[in-house]
Amino acid sequence: MAGESKPVIWMRPEQAPVGRPAERSRAEITAAAVELADREGLEAVSMRRVAAVLGTGAASLYRYVATRDDLLDLMTDSTAGEYDLSAPSGDWQADLLEIAHQARKIMRRHHWLPTLVITRPTLGPHAIDLLEHVLDVLAGHPANPARKLEAFALLNALTALFVQNELTTAHPGAQRQFAHLHHVAAGGSHPRIAALLAATSPEGNSRDPFATVLTRTLTGVLG
Amino acid sequence: MAGESKPVIWMRPEQAPVGRPAERSRAEITAAAVELADREGLEAVSMRRVAAVLGTGAASLYRYVATRDDLLDLMTDSTAGEYDLSAPSGDWQADLLEIAHQARKIMRRHHWLPTLVITRPTLGPHAIDLLEHVLDVLAGHPANPARKLEAFALLNALTALFVQNELTTAHPGAQRQFAHLHHVAAGGSHPRIAALLAATSPEGNSRDPFATVLTRTLTGVLG
DNA sequence: CGGTGTTCGCGAACACTGTTTGCGAAAGAG
DNA sequence: CTCTTTCGCAAACAGTGTTCGCGAACACCG
Numbered sequence: 348m349a350g351e352s353k354p355v356i357w358m359r360p361e362q363a364p365v366g367r368p369a370e371r372s373r374a375e376i377t378a379a380a381v382e383l384a385d386r387e388g389l390e391a392v393s394m395r396r397v398a399a400v401l402g403t404g405a406a407s408l409y410r411y412v413a414t415r416d417d418l419l420d421l422m423t424d425s426t427a428g429e430y431d432l433s434a435p436s437g438d439w440q441a442d443l444l445e446i447a448h449q450a451r452k453i454m455r456r457h458h459w460l461p462t463l464v465i466t467r468p469t470l471g472p473h474a475i476d477l478l479e480h481v482l483d484v485l486a487g488h489p490a491n492p493a494r495k496l497e498a499f500a501l502l503n504a505l506t507a508l509f510v511q512n513e514l515t516t517a518h519p520g521a522q523r524q525f526a527h528l529h530h531v532a533a534g535g536s537h538p539r540i541a542a543l544l545a546a547t548s549p550e551g552n553s554r555d556p557f558a559t560v561l562t563r564t565l566t567g568v569l570g
Numbered sequence: 571m572a573g574e575s576k577p578v579i580w581m582r583p584e585q586a587p588v589g590r591p592a593e594r595s596r597a598e599i600t601a602a603a604v605e606l607a608d609r610e611g612l613e614a615v616s617m618r619r620v621a622a623v624l625g626t627g628a629a630s631l632y633r634y635v636a637t638r639d640d641l642l643d644l645m646t647d648s649t650a651g652e653y654d655l656s657a658p659s660g661d662w663q664a665d666l667l668e669i670a671h672q673a674r675k676i677m678r679r680h681h682w683l684p685t686l687v688i689t690r691p692t693l694g695p696h697a698i699d700l701l702e703h704v705l706d707v708l709a710g711h712p713a714n715p716a717r718k719l720e721a722f723a724l725l726n727a728l729t730a731l732f733v734q735n736e737l738t739t740a741h742p743g744a745q746r747q748f749a750h751l752h753h754v755a756a757g758g759s760h761p762r763i764a765a766l767l768a769a770t771s772p773e774g775n776s777r778d779p780f781a782t783v784l785t786r787t788l789t790g791v792l793g
Numbered sequence: 794c795g796g797t798g799t800t801c802g803c804g805a806a807c808a809c810t811g812t813t814t815g816c817g818a819a820a821g822a823g
Numbered sequence: 824c825t826c827t828t829t830c831g832c833a834a835a836c837a838g839t840g841t842t843c844g845c846g847a848a849c850a851c852c853g
Contacts, residue, residue, distance in 0.1 A: 355750045366800030367849045394840065404803040406842080415840065465688050465731070468738075470747060475754055475763065482762035492766045497779060504731050508688070512723070515691075524693060527578045531698055539705035540698065543715040556720060560791050567786025568779060589829030590820045617811065627832040629812085638811060794853100801848075810839060819830075 356417045357471055373411050376401065377421040381457065384422065389459040392418070416467065423463045424471025429453050432477070435484045440562060442484040443498075446477075447506050447561050454510040461511035464503055490569045498568050505564060509557055579640045580694055596634050599624065600644040604680065607645065612682040615641070639690065646686045647694025652676050655700070658707045663785060665707040666721075669700075670729050670784050677733040684730035684737070691723065713792045721791050728787060732780055 361373050379400040384392050394415060398405040412418045430449050435442055454460045470478065481499050488495070515521055532541035584596050602623040607615050617638060621628040635641045653672050658665055677683045693701065704722050711718070738744055755764035 355746050358750055358753065363800060365798075365850070367802090367847085369801065393838085395838090398803095405840090406803050406805090407801080409841075410801060410803095462689060466685060470751065475751075475760065479760045479762050482766060486762065492769050494779070495766070497783075500735065501731075501783070505728075508724075508727050508731075523578045527580055528693060528698075530581065537698065537702045539702050539709065543705060543718070546715050556717070556791060560720075560724070560787060563790025564783060564787045567790070568783050586829060588821070589827075590818085590831090592830065616809085618809090621832095629814090629833075630831050632812075633830060797850100797852085799849090799851105802846095804845100805843085807842080808840095811837095813836080814834085816833100817831095820828090822827080823825090 353413055356413065356420060359413075361411075369410065371401065371403070371411065373421060374425075376408060376411050376418070377425045380418055380422050381425060384459045385457055389462060392422075392459075394418075419463055419467065420469045420471060423460070423467070423469055424473045426453055426457055426460055427471065427473035427477050429456075430473075430477055430480075432480045435486070437487075439484050439488055440565070443481070443502060443565060444558060444562060446481065446484075447502055447557075450503065450506045451510055451557065454507060455514075458514055461507035461514070464507040465511070468500065468503070485569075488569060494569055498565055501564055501568060502561070505561055506557075509560075576636055579636065579643060582636075584634075592633060594624065594626070594634065596644060597648075599631060599634050599641070600648045603641055603645050604648060607682045608680055612685060615645075615682075617641075642686055642690065643692045643694060646683070646690070646692055647696045649676055649680055649683055650694065650696035650700050652679075653696075653700055653703075655703045658709070660710075662707050662711055663788070666704070666725065666788060667781060667785060669704065669707075670725055670780075673726065673729045674733055674780065677730060678737075681737055684734035687726055687730040688734070691726070708792075711792060717792055721788055724787055724791060725784070728784055729780075732783075 362369055376397065380392050380397050383397060383400055392415075394408050395405040397418070398408055408418070412421070430446070430453070432446075454464070478499055481502070482495060485495050485498070490498075528540065529544060531537055532544050585592055599620065603615050603620045606620060606623055615638075617631050618628040620641070621631055631641070635644070653669070653676070655669075677687070701722055704725070705718060708718050708721070713721075751763065752767060754760055755767050
């Protein structure tokens, strides 16, 4: 019969039990893709370029991965293996914040990660371990299980949004957006925006709102 | 001199003051792109296909737009024109929630919008009008101007995350992810996940957490 | 040891993509 | 009516993800 549907990559066996053994592994390919993305950004991660890093042909990668998106999922999950998870302390807020701070460090290390986390959320093996850990932290918390899942998703997504924001505002492209805002403010309408731009100091803001916003949001969803 | 850098699209004049007048407008092209995306998704919005909708050649679009990303920005900003903004009521929480609900409706109408809002935040003319309105709503609020800007960004981004989430969980691809989770739960390790899957009812959850999470977050960032 | 079954690696090809170039045609200005 | 400037756009370029087909490589088995 045709129509063989394609399950999630984590359920497909990495190596066939018979036949010629593969020369590489998913982990090897993932590492090459991650290294390439760290160096030249996500858009540089094309099948041909990843294959070139490995010294193989582009078509060979399809023995390890059904599609490029699968490779992106592998990259995302591999970074979820960089967490250093210690036993729950009893203070779930502190523990979750610790995880968020680690997430921020990881996402800064891999500047392509926020985009992936936000646009294609996945639950690979490492991410599942992380989820298990978060559920462990929240074990004593009396909240709907669905809410706990939402809290986990929000923790990831919000952190990604924050890091993406602080990464793009450093980029030169953001300066042009800012210049455009000033231009609009000078136009006469939009007095509120003009006042805002006049009142704010471009640099040297007060404390980092990351922790504040995150804890507020988490307590918001967890009741 | 060479090296003419490219300012934001909103600052480039739409039509040259001399020479042959253009046959189309940015708005026309944007409308075609939006219609195409509504019908077949973002990835269907290629220069050639948008041009085909308009009955022109692909290269012609570059007289109106410097790059495809510019076109995406135009699409995003055009949806910001769909808000129905009424005068501030005095209750800033209620007003902001109203805006968020409208945002949700708009994003559901254009299922490609959340991705764009999240991955390439822009401030086109319509979005600037919206920002001015939000600042008007928050005029009486005693908060750092920078915080108000963050609140605006979070309002957009969080709404996009929510809508994206509810759109993708409806998609058949999410069912496979869920199946994978069940498979993991059956594996023996990850007892918390197993408990969570056993405890939760797949459908018929309680109230929509959208409003709750959003107000909590906003009060969080605004102090 | 010699098949045999199966998978692996991968060059070549297909159908796309965003973008540039070059040029004929069109329109307004003087 | 010329001249200047832009417009529309076919064709080409340099990529992209993915599929096909086939020789080679390996593990097992008689």
